[in-house]
Amino acid sequence: MxxxxxxxxxFVVEVPAPAVEFNEVYRNFVGSAGYFVANNVYSRLVVYDTGSPAAYPDLAEHWEMAPDARTLRFQLNRHARWHDGQPVTAHDVAYTHLTALANGYHAASFLHDVQDIEVIDDHTLRYVLRRPNAGFLAQLGNLVFAHVLPKHLYEGTDWAINPYNQRxxxxxxxxxxxxxxxxxxxxxxxxxxxxxxxxxxxxxxxxxxxxxxxxxxxxxxxxxxxxxxxxxxxxxxxxxxxxxxxxxxxRGPGIAVLGFNHTRKRWNDRRARAGIAHAVDRRALEPLADPGWSEPYAHYLPRSVGWAHADDATAPGFDPELAARLLRESGLTDTPLRLVYMKTFTGHAGIAAALAENLRAVGVEVEVAGLDSPTWSREVAGEADFDLSISGGNMIPDPEITASRFETGGGRNHTRLSDPEADACYAAARATVDQVRRGEHYRELQRVWARNVDWVPLFWYAAYYLRSDDFFGWPDQIGFRVPFWHWGRIRPTP
Missing domain, CATH: 3.40.190.10 (Periplasmic binding protein-like II)
Incomplete structure (x- = not known):
């Protein structure tokens, strides 16, 4: 040995898209090399993997949530150091997250409930939420949104041009x-x-x-x-x-969904949204399915989040005659539509092609555009230059992480959806730490989405991991204590 x-x-990792920069707290380029570099160079307070309902330590070695779900106290590891040798302190954490919130940077997508962060001492801090949120830990440990940056290298600088984004x-x-x-x-x-x-x-x-x-x-x-x-x-x-x-x-941690650009008046008419939903023939997606692992899907959350899944909430069923009538009544058949998807998620290309054929069959002309991550950030998230979108993302282990996509004002809500009924369900689910009661509110949330046709579920995808036999330490081999993008536990096999 x-x-x-x-x-x-x-350890050689194949990545399809080049890095733009490495500060994902500031802005996000999904699937780029920068995304994966950031996840292994930086730390966060806690980490989650979709295979486990529990949070595990990263910078925080201990934490507790108050019974009212409005305050959380974190105790940091006193041995943590930056790569330049400086100690990591509670001041770094508070500075990073409060600055991201104040400026609407990418991390704000999952920190939106934070009202204040109080530094108690160098290794203790308290998050004060503006409303109860029993699912806040899941937000804090999910993906790349809540890395901690070194205050001594960022404070007083313009994050957009800080040289440490590149180094x-x-x-x-x-x-x-x-x-x-x-x-x-x-x-x-x-x-x-x-x-x-x-x-x-x-x-x-x-x-x-x-x-x-x-x-x-x-x-x-x-x-x-x-x-x-x-x-x-x-x-x-x-x-x-x-x-x-x-x-x-x-089974994948989320589903591919069809979203409407709610900034465009045509989608204010429920008939237009329902017409699109009724045009979707999920049988056309079956060639893309891996039996037992992925499937065309009409429910609004994966069944794997059993404590919150509503089996009675499904999207409107395939009915091309009804779809054509509703689309004519809403005036949509005279309007060509732009359907976008992100090329990083390669499985969405086939879904987009099938959906475009479904819509053409009921009289709606569709232009399909596959966008790279920077273009998506600019044209879709920034300029709202689309009519329909296909997107995906984690929905487990806690449905709270969907709020950034589907709640009014959510940081990743590129469709600009705003449904007061859905917002009320999110608020009710956050307000209790009782999982049974939280599950009831999330089931009602799915019924609201289905009833109002806020968006349309399309496909529950699978997650595939091709990995070398010469290494050990993948999440499923160590109890999902680290996420799939973290390689700090990988080691050569004997």
């Missing part, structure tokens, strides 16, 4: 080493990491826009891991007969 550790161990200094298990734009990003194990020490020496994120080739590289041993959303059901055949990797799959 001593001899093994003397050799440098590289990140974090407190995670790996530190930034090299970025060759469009080719690779290299991270090095930080030997002074205050948590469980990394057992791989370097993470090399190889930028491979050819998705077929990315799969082949892992299958034949040229690389060790393939980030999520690259491997979808139509591409599974490329992983068959892999000589150096194994495929692990599970």
């Amino acid at each position: 001593a001899a093994d550790r003397q050799r440098s161990v590289d 990140p200094v974090g407190s995670g298990p790996f530190r930034f080493a090299e970025h060759v734009p469009g080719e690779r990003v290299v991270l090095e194990a930080w030997k002074d990491y205050w948590g469980p020490p990394p057992r791989i020496d370097r993470v090399v994120l190889d930028i491979e826009p050819d998705l077929d080739e990315a799969v082949r590289k892992v299958a034949d041993g040229r690389a060790h891991y393939l980030v999520q959303d690259v491997l979808t059901f139509p591409r599974l055949h490329l992983a068959e007969g892999a000589t150096a990797a194994s495929l692990w799959r599970k």
